Amino acid sequence: MSLVSAEEAGVASQDEVLWLGGYPILRTRLAPFVATLLACLEPGGGRRRVFFANTNFVVECRGLREPLQDPSVTIVNDGIGLDLAAMMIHRQRFFENLNGTDLIPSLCRHSSRPLRFFLLGGKPGIGDAAAATLRDSLGQEVVGVCDGYGQMRAEAGRLVETINAARPDVLLVALGNPIQERWLLEHSDQLEAPLAFGVGALLDFLSGNARRAPGWVQRIHMEWAFRLMLEPRRLLKRYSVDLFTFFGVCIRARHITGA
Template sequence: MLARNQDIDFSREIDSAKIGPLNILRMERAEAIDLIRTSVLSRQRMDIAICNAHTILSALDDPAYAETLQSLTLFNDGIGAELASKVLHGKGFPDNLNGTDLIPAILRNIGVPLRIFLLGAGEEQVRAAGVHIAETYPHHTVVGVRNGYFDPSDVDQICEMVKSASPDLLLVGMGNPRQEHFIAQHGDRMGATVAIGVGALFDFMSGAVIRAPKPIQNIGLEWLFRLLQEPRRLSKRYLIGIPRFFFKVRGLKRSGKASASSK
C-alpha cells in the first residue's frame, strides 16, 4: 500500500507488511531502485522513510510520529523489522533495504544521472560525504550540502537552498524521528523529486563511523558492533529498546492488530 502523498503508477501492486500502524513495502533491492528511477524519470515526488526496530518502536510509542511515517513510503531495515514481519505474518522481507547499503546501490545502478543534495550530520561529515559521492559516482552531481545543526528560524532558508538546487535526490541524515518529520513537513517546499531519510549514512561515508565487517552484518549483529562503538549514545536504544520492541510485537500478535500482509 502506498502512502497518501505518493502518486507513482505501478504495473503491479506491491506487497507490504503491516507492523502496528505502519505498512512497510516488501521489495527486492532492484525493485526499490526501479521505484526510485520511475519517480525521477516521471518527476513525481516521493518521500521515503527506512524503518528499523527503533523507528517502528518509536511509531508504536508516539502516534504523531506514526502519522508522519504513514504519509511516507516505507522501506524495511534490519533484523528487527525482519523478525517482526515473520512473527506477525509468517514471512520476512525479500531484501534488507538499510540506507547504508541501499543508497550506494541506487547511485551505482539507477542508470540516470542524478542531482543530489545532502542535508544533515555535522559540517565536516556532510562535506566529506559529498566529496565521497562526487569521487565515487562521477556520473552524478552533488548540487549542495548543508549540515543538520540549525534552529527553526533557519528552516525557510534551508528549504529555499534545496529548492534552488533542484535536486532529483535529497538525502536527509538527521536521525529519527527528526528527519522524517522534516521531510513530511517541508518536502513540498524543498521540491526534491525523491527525498530519503538516511540516518547515519553521512557518518559512514565520511569515515567518521566504521561499519561492522561483512560477516557481522550478514548474521544481523551490526547493531551490536555499533553499540560497542558508541555505548553511551546507543545503550538505551539497543539494551532497553530491543526487548521493548519484541514485547510490543508480541502484543500486536496477541491482539491481532497486525492483519495479514496488505496490498
C-alpha cells in the same frame, strides 16, 4: 495477519506490505525497489519520500504513524529486529535487509546519469566529507550541503527555498529519528526533489566517520552487534531496553489494528 497490496498502500510496486507497529512496511528486494525509485526521476514520475524502519524508528516515530501512511511515503525494513517482528506477527520474513547505506550507492550505480544530491544534517564537516565520497567514489553531483546544527538554524525559514533552488534529484536528510521524519513530512509538499530519504547515520558512513561491519557480519545479520561494540554508550539502550519497547509496540499495534 494483515496484508495489503503495495498499490493499496500507495507505493509504486506490486510487492506486498506488512504492517508492523502500526506502520506499512514494504516487503521487496533492493534491485526492483531501486528501479521503482529511478522511475520517479522520469518526467511525470512523481515524488517519493522513503524512510528506513529499524527498531528505533518504530519506537520513536509512533506520533507520526498517520502522516507516514501518506501515498507519497514508502517505508522499508532495516535490521534484524524487523525480521523477527515479521516472523512473530506475520510468520514470514522480509526478502532482504534494506538500509540507506546500501540503497543510496545502488541508486547511484544503476542511474543512467549522475544524480544531483542535496545533503541535510550531520555534524559540521560531515556533509562535506560525504559529498566528496559521492563525487569522487560514486561519480555523482552534490548541489548543496547544510549541516544539522548552525547552518540549519541559520537557514531555518528559507531552507526549503534553498533546496529547491539547487534542483536536486535526491535529498538526503540525516537528522535522526524522529526529527528527520517529522521535518520531511512537514515540508514534503513544498520540496520539489523527486526523491527524499530520511537516512539517519548514512552521512557518517559516507564521510568515513563511522565504519560498516565486515561483509560476513552483515550477511549473518549481526551488524547491530558490530555497531554496539564501536559505540556502546550511544547504542546500549537502543539494543537492550528499547528492544522490549519495540516488540511491545508491535504486539499492541497488532491487537489494536489487526496488523
